[in-house]
Amino acid sequence: MKQITIVGGGLVGSLLAIFLAKRGHTVNVYERRADPRKTDTYAGRSINLVVSHRGWTALRAAGVEEAVKEIVVPVHARMMHDRDGKLNRVPYSIENRAIHSVSRGELNRRLLTEAEKLPNVSLHFNQKCMDVDLDNARCSFQRAGGEVKEIGADVVFGSDGAFSAVRAKMMLGRFSYSQEYIEHDYKEVAFPANADGTPKMDPQCLHIWPRRYYMMMGLANQDGGFTGTLFMPHTASADSPGFDTVRTEAEVTTFFKTHFADAMPIVPDLVEQYLRNPQSNLVIVRCDPWTYKDKVALIGDAAHAIVPFYGEGMNSGYEDCKVLNDLLNEHGDDNWGTVLDAYGKQRKPNGDAIADLSMRNFVEMRDLVADPQFILRKKIEGHLQAKHPDQWLPLYSQVKFTDKPYVDALREGQRHDRIMEEVLAIPDIENKWDGVEVEKLALGMLKSV
Ligand SMILES: Cc1cc2nc3c(=O)[nH]c(=O)nc-3n(C[C@H](O)[C@H](O)[C@H](O)COP(=O)(O)OP(=O)(O)OC[C@H]3O[C@@H](n4cnc5c(N)ncnc54)[C@H](O)[C@@H]3O)c2cc1C
Structure with a gap:
């Protein structure tokens, strides 16, 4: 059995640790941030995510489906809000199948806890990967402001997200890479529950306010509230307002009154939240190859960061883990050269395809649903x-x-x-x-x- 280093203990790294440890490998996860179970790492990043079929397939294969089921809210339909507040409910599937909303922080905490139950998993927090010796699968980690230590392993996985340090090292070799910021940024707003904890909108729907060049979405939380996300161009144009032209209290108030009037009574501090909350951008990353010999592999956003409009970023990362596990079943745990090569060849075209599908769904959600x-x-x-x-x-x-x-x-x-x-x-x-x-x-x- 092998010594495995996983760089990044986010949504994908934590699931990968479970898969590999259950195979008998010794797994060390190094995460740049503090333990989210002990600190409020996710404060101000209330994003919730949709878990869908591929995610569930992987969670089930890793034996953690039940643990995750406890923290999700089923979502059966899209609810479109037009400018006059008129609603139109469109089910996701004719069999009334659901996708599931989950808090990002809660899911990460749950999977870290599941990983830590395994005796051959060690989690190391506040450890930032600074360098990787690809040929020898050795990584250097630094504690915040502290000493740097080198950790050797047989195989290293980079599950360190869209701005991966592991990938940065691979880029020094024969490696293709592209990074594209889309014109839209996003900002989150919290929709509160009623005083008695009941939801103010149908929690079984993904609420969408499609406005052609910009849109808002609302996804239910377990506490009766919703996380709303406004997607809008970074810079205004003749067709659309942008975050750069909706800045002052007066501009924000007029903007919401004009375009999202029915959301205003539901979120009494909508304008304050907009002014207070950070504006984030969205990046698409494509790269090739995803692996280096039998030593290093990228997985999750480190290999394929995509826009969130199909809600498949994490799900596709979970599918990466499942495919890797299947390949280990097929080729054995001593054939890492064969396994990693097959993993990269199988997943890379699928990473590109879900990147394209996600942009396509953006157009669909933004303009077409209306x-x-x-x-x-x-x-x-x-x-x-x-x-x-x-x-x-x-x-x-x-x-x-x-x-x-x-x-x-x-x-x-x-x-x-x-x-x-x-x-x-x-x-x-x-x-x-x-x-x-x-x-x-x-x-x-x-x-x-
Ligand atoms: C607004 C929005 C909505 C989304 N909605 C959905 C959705 O509904 N469904 C879905 O499937 N996906 C969704 N996604 C995508 C999803 O968030 C990502 O695909 C997912 O988080 C990828 O997981 P990851 O573990 O690969 O990367 P991350 O979640 O980015 O985790 C990477 C981890 O690595 C750590 N790290 C980074 N650098 C280092 C370093 N140098 N050393 C050590 N550790 C490091 C980070 O601290 C982090 O914990 C959404 C994304 C956004 C932005």
Whole structure:
């Protein structure tokens, strides 16, 4: 069995530690920040996340599904809020399947606790990775302002997030890398529960205020409140306000009154929160290769940071862990060269595909959910799925409710786009959407495009 160093004890590093320790390896996790179970590391970062099918598959394989189930809230539908406060509920799947909202901090604490129960896992906090000797799997860690120590291992995993120190070291060799900041930044606001702890909006829905160039989302917390996230361009344009033009109390008040009027009574201190809370940006990172010989591998955001609009960043990182575990089952725990090579080759195209899918879903959430053509398309796809579940599975369901590789889901989604373009062009489609003509065309084209 091997000595493994995991750099980064966040959402993915903590799950990876569980997988590898359960195989019998000795696992040391080094985390830059303090232990989130002892300090309020997550203060001011109340983000909650969606756990979906792939995440659950991995959590189950690691034996921690039940521990995580205790801290989630099921979400069955999108609830669209239009400018007049009119609501439109669109279920995520025709079988009423759910995705699950969970607090980022709570999930991280839970997984660290599960990891620490294993005798061969040691967690080291306040340890920042400063350097990696890739050929010898040795890492240098520094305690805040203190001494630097070198730790040797057989294999090193970089699960140290979008700005990975392990990746930075790999970049000194033959390594491709791209980093793109999207035009949108985000800011969080907390939606409180009623005084008696009941929620002010339907907690089983992901609430969306789509406004074409900017949007707000609200996702339920276990305490009856919601975490709201406003996504808006960093810089205003002729089409849209930006964080740079919504700055003063007067500007913020006018902005929310004009565009999100129904949220104002629900969040009495909306304007104060906006003025107080930090503005964060969103980055897409792609790199290649994800591994170095039989010694080092990147996993989670360190390998593929993506925008959060499919809610798949963590889920895809969890899938990385599960795939790695499957490859260890297949090739054995002494064949790290073969395992890491196969892991990188299998996961890299899927990392790229979920990055593309996530940008695509941004456009969908931001502008399309309010578009009648889009709503009609969803209705047609739901109808096709209900009648022919073996032939038609909408893209969203493929991504969120199956383990189908992201590359295949993306390809299938592009096929569906071409088919739906033809279907929506049928004259008088608004009145024929559930007729035989539509079925014949769509299913016929499935065989040919
Ligand atoms: C607004 C928003 C909403 C999101 N919503 C969802 C969602 O609904 N569903 C979903 O699946 N994903 C979502 N994501 C994505 C998700 O947050 C990330 O994909 C996930 O956190 C990646 O986990 P990770 O462990 O790879 O990286 P991180 O969570 O970034 O963890 C990296 C860890 O490494 C530590 N670290 C960094 N550098 C060093 C170093 N030099 N030495 C030691 N330790 C170090 C950090 O302190 C951190 O603890 C969202 C992201 C954002 C921004």
